[in-house]
Amino acid sequence: MQTYIAILRGINVNGKNIIKMDKLLLLFQNLGFEHVKTYIQSGNVVFQSKNIETSHLEKLIQDKILEDFDCKIPILVIEKSEWNLVANNNPFVNQRNEDTAKLHVTFLSEEPNEAFIEKIKQGNYDVDEFFVAGKAIYLFCPNGYGNTKLSNNFFENKLKITATTRNWKTVNELKIIAEY
Numbered sequence: 001m002q003t004y005i006a007i008l009r010g011i012n013v014n015g016k017n018i019i020k021m022d023k024l025l026l027l028f029q030n031l032g033f034e035h036v037k038t039y040i041q042s043g044n045v046v047f048q049s050k051n052i053e054t055s056h057l058e059k060l061i062q063d064k065i066l067e068d069f070d071c072k073i074p075i076l077v078i079e080k081s082e083w084n085l086v087a088n089n090n091p092f093v094n095q096r097n098e099d100t101a102k103l104h105v106t107f108l109s110e111e112p113n114e115a116f117i118e119k120i121k122q123g124n125y126d127v128d129e130f131f132v133a134g135k136a137i138y139l140f141c142p143n144g145y146g147n148t149k150l151s152n153n154f155f156e157n158k159l160k161i162t163a164t165t166r167n168w169k170t171v172n173e174l175k176i177i178a179e180y
Helices: 021-030 054-069 080-088 114-121 152-159 168-178
Strands: 002-008 034-039 044-049 075-079 103-108 129-133 136-140 163-167
Touching: 002 054, 002 080, 002 163, 002 168, 021 034, 021 044, 021 054, 034 168, 044 168, 054 075, 075 080, 075 103, 080 168, 103 152, 103 168, 114 152, 152 163, 163 168
Parallel strands: none
Antiparallel strands: 002 044, 002 075, 034 044, 103 136, 103 163, 129 136
Protein backbone atom coordinates (compact mmCIF):
# COMPACT_ATOMS: atom_id res chain seq x y z
CA MET A 1 0.00 0.00 0.00
CA GLN A 2 1.13 3.51 -0.81
CA THR A 3 0.40 6.57 1.35
CA TYR A 4 -0.91 9.66 -0.43
CA ILE A 5 -1.90 13.16 0.56
CA ALA A 6 -4.80 14.78 -1.27
CA ILE A 7 -5.15 18.55 -1.10
CA LEU A 8 -8.35 20.07 -2.38
CA ARG A 9 -8.47 23.64 -3.58
CA GLY A 10 -11.24 26.03 -2.67
CA ILE A 11 -13.50 24.08 -0.36
CA ASN A 12 -15.16 25.61 2.71
CA VAL A 13 -14.02 29.11 1.74
CA ASN A 14 -16.41 32.05 2.07
CA GLY A 15 -19.41 29.74 2.25
CA LYS A 16 -18.67 28.10 -1.10
CA ASN A 17 -18.06 24.45 -1.98
CA ILE A 18 -19.01 23.31 1.51
CA ILE A 19 -17.86 19.78 2.21
CA LYS A 20 -17.78 18.64 5.84
CA MET A 21 -14.70 16.62 6.72
CA ASP A 22 -16.69 13.63 8.01
CA LYS A 23 -18.47 13.44 4.63
CA LEU A 24 -15.15 13.81 2.79
CA LEU A 25 -13.63 11.04 4.90
CA LEU A 26 -16.59 8.79 4.08
CA LEU A 27 -16.24 9.60 0.36
CA PHE A 28 -12.59 8.48 0.42
CA GLN A 29 -13.51 5.30 2.30
CA ASN A 30 -16.29 4.57 -0.21
CA LEU A 31 -13.70 4.81 -2.98
CA GLY A 32 -11.91 1.90 -1.29
CA PHE A 33 -9.07 3.89 0.26
CA GLU A 34 -7.73 2.80 3.63
CA HIS A 35 -6.48 4.54 6.79
CA VAL A 36 -8.21 7.76 5.72
CA LYS A 37 -7.56 10.82 7.90
CA THR A 38 -8.57 14.43 7.34
CA TYR A 39 -6.86 17.52 8.69
CA ILE A 40 -8.68 20.82 9.28
CA GLN A 41 -11.56 22.08 7.16
CA SER A 42 -9.59 23.21 4.12
CA GLY A 43 -9.53 19.84 2.38
CA ASN A 44 -6.48 17.84 3.40
CA VAL A 45 -6.76 14.05 3.31
CA VAL A 46 -4.14 11.41 4.04
CA PHE A 47 -5.01 7.94 2.76
CA GLN A 48 -3.60 4.66 1.57
CA SER A 49 -4.27 2.89 -1.68
CA LYS A 50 -2.63 0.41 -3.96
CA ASN A 51 0.11 2.07 -5.98
CA ILE A 52 -1.76 4.04 -8.66
CA GLU A 53 -0.76 7.04 -10.78
CA THR A 54 -1.59 10.20 -8.87
CA SER A 55 -3.36 11.65 -11.93
CA HIS A 56 -5.74 8.68 -11.91
CA LEU A 57 -6.43 9.17 -8.20
CA GLU A 58 -7.06 12.89 -8.74
CA LYS A 59 -9.63 12.20 -11.45
CA LEU A 60 -11.30 9.44 -9.43
CA ILE A 61 -11.66 11.70 -6.37
CA GLN A 62 -12.68 14.74 -8.40
CA ASP A 63 -15.39 12.77 -10.22
CA LYS A 64 -16.76 11.36 -6.95
CA ILE A 65 -16.86 14.83 -5.33
CA LEU A 66 -18.70 16.15 -8.38
CA GLU A 67 -21.16 13.25 -8.17
CA ASP A 68 -21.73 13.46 -4.39
CA PHE A 69 -21.46 17.22 -3.76
CA ASP A 70 -22.02 18.81 -7.18
CA CYS A 71 -18.70 20.68 -6.84
CA LYS A 72 -15.91 20.68 -9.40
CA ILE A 73 -12.85 20.93 -7.17
CA PRO A 74 -9.21 21.02 -8.27
CA ILE A 75 -7.38 18.23 -6.44
CA LEU A 76 -3.72 17.39 -6.16
CA VAL A 77 -2.63 13.96 -4.92
CA ILE A 78 0.95 13.71 -3.76
CA GLU A 79 2.87 10.59 -2.75
CA LYS A 80 4.17 10.62 0.80
CA SER A 81 7.81 10.47 -0.34
CA GLU A 82 7.35 13.54 -2.55
CA TRP A 83 5.54 15.37 0.28
CA ASN A 84 8.43 14.58 2.63
CA LEU A 85 10.94 15.99 0.13
CA VAL A 86 8.99 19.25 0.04
CA ALA A 87 8.68 19.36 3.84
CA ASN A 88 12.38 18.62 4.39
CA ASN A 89 13.82 21.04 1.82
CA ASN A 90 12.34 24.46 2.48
CA PRO A 91 15.16 26.94 1.74
CA PHE A 92 13.55 29.59 3.95
CA VAL A 93 13.88 27.19 6.90
CA ASN A 94 17.08 25.33 6.07
CA GLN A 95 19.18 28.23 4.78
CA ARG A 96 17.69 31.30 6.45
CA ASN A 97 15.71 30.13 9.49
CA GLU A 98 12.77 32.46 8.71
CA ASP A 99 9.69 32.70 10.95
CA THR A 100 7.69 29.58 10.06
CA ALA A 101 4.41 31.45 10.62
CA LYS A 102 5.26 33.44 7.47
CA LEU A 103 5.97 30.40 5.28
CA HIS A 104 3.71 28.63 2.80
CA VAL A 105 4.07 26.11 0.00
CA THR A 106 2.20 26.31 -3.27
CA PHE A 107 1.83 22.83 -4.71
CA LEU A 108 1.62 22.56 -8.50
CA SER A 109 -0.08 19.95 -10.66
CA GLU A 110 3.07 19.61 -12.76
CA GLU A 111 6.52 21.10 -13.10
CA PRO A 112 6.18 24.60 -14.52
CA ASN A 113 7.57 25.78 -17.83
CA GLU A 114 10.98 27.35 -17.20
CA ALA A 115 10.20 30.33 -19.45
CA PHE A 116 7.15 31.15 -17.30
CA ILE A 117 9.27 30.90 -14.14
CA GLU A 118 11.89 33.24 -15.55
CA LYS A 119 9.20 35.74 -16.48
CA ILE A 120 7.68 35.88 -12.98
CA LYS A 121 11.13 36.13 -11.38
CA GLN A 122 11.37 39.56 -13.03
CA GLY A 123 8.38 40.90 -11.07
CA ASN A 124 8.36 43.09 -7.97
CA TYR A 125 6.65 41.42 -5.02
CA ASP A 126 7.57 43.91 -2.31
CA VAL A 127 9.06 41.95 0.62
CA ASP A 128 7.55 38.63 -0.46
CA GLU A 129 9.85 35.98 -1.89
CA PHE A 130 9.42 32.64 -3.63
CA PHE A 131 11.62 29.73 -4.59
CA VAL A 132 10.56 27.13 -7.16
CA ALA A 133 11.63 23.50 -6.69
CA GLY A 134 10.01 20.99 -9.00
CA LYS A 135 6.26 20.95 -8.38
CA ALA A 136 6.50 23.12 -5.25
CA ILE A 137 6.89 26.84 -4.72
CA TYR A 138 8.16 27.88 -1.31
CA LEU A 139 6.80 31.24 -0.18
CA PHE A 140 8.04 33.71 2.42
CA CYS A 141 5.39 36.36 3.08
CA PRO A 142 6.54 38.59 5.97
CA ASN A 143 3.30 40.61 5.88
CA GLY A 144 1.09 37.51 5.70
CA TYR A 145 -0.26 35.36 2.89
CA GLY A 146 -3.46 37.40 2.76
CA ASN A 147 -1.43 40.44 1.69
CA THR A 148 0.77 38.87 -1.00
CA LYS A 149 0.52 39.05 -4.79
CA LEU A 150 1.93 35.50 -4.81
CA SER A 151 -1.45 33.76 -4.49
CA ASN A 152 -2.84 30.59 -6.05
CA ASN A 153 -4.52 32.65 -8.75
CA PHE A 154 -1.28 34.48 -9.52
CA PHE A 155 0.69 31.25 -10.02
CA GLU A 156 -2.11 29.54 -11.94
CA ASN A 157 -2.44 32.50 -14.30
CA LYS A 158 1.29 32.96 -14.82
CA LEU A 159 2.28 29.28 -14.97
CA LYS A 160 -0.87 27.94 -16.69
CA ILE A 161 -1.21 25.03 -14.24
CA THR A 162 -3.30 24.14 -11.18
CA ALA A 163 -1.97 25.33 -7.83
CA THR A 164 -3.04 25.15 -4.21
CA THR A 165 -1.26 26.57 -1.19
CA ARG A 166 -0.85 25.34 2.38
CA ASN A 167 0.79 27.11 5.30
CA TRP A 168 3.96 25.65 6.73
CA LYS A 169 2.21 24.28 9.83
CA THR A 170 -0.21 22.31 7.66
CA VAL A 171 2.61 20.96 5.48
CA ASN A 172 4.33 19.59 8.58
CA GLU A 173 1.16 18.29 10.24
CA LEU A 174 0.27 16.32 7.12
CA LYS A 175 3.78 14.89 7.03
CA ILE A 176 3.31 13.66 10.62
CA ILE A 177 -0.16 12.24 9.93
CA ALA A 178 1.16 10.37 6.87
CA GLU A 179 3.68 8.54 9.05
CA TYR A 180 0.96 6.63 10.92
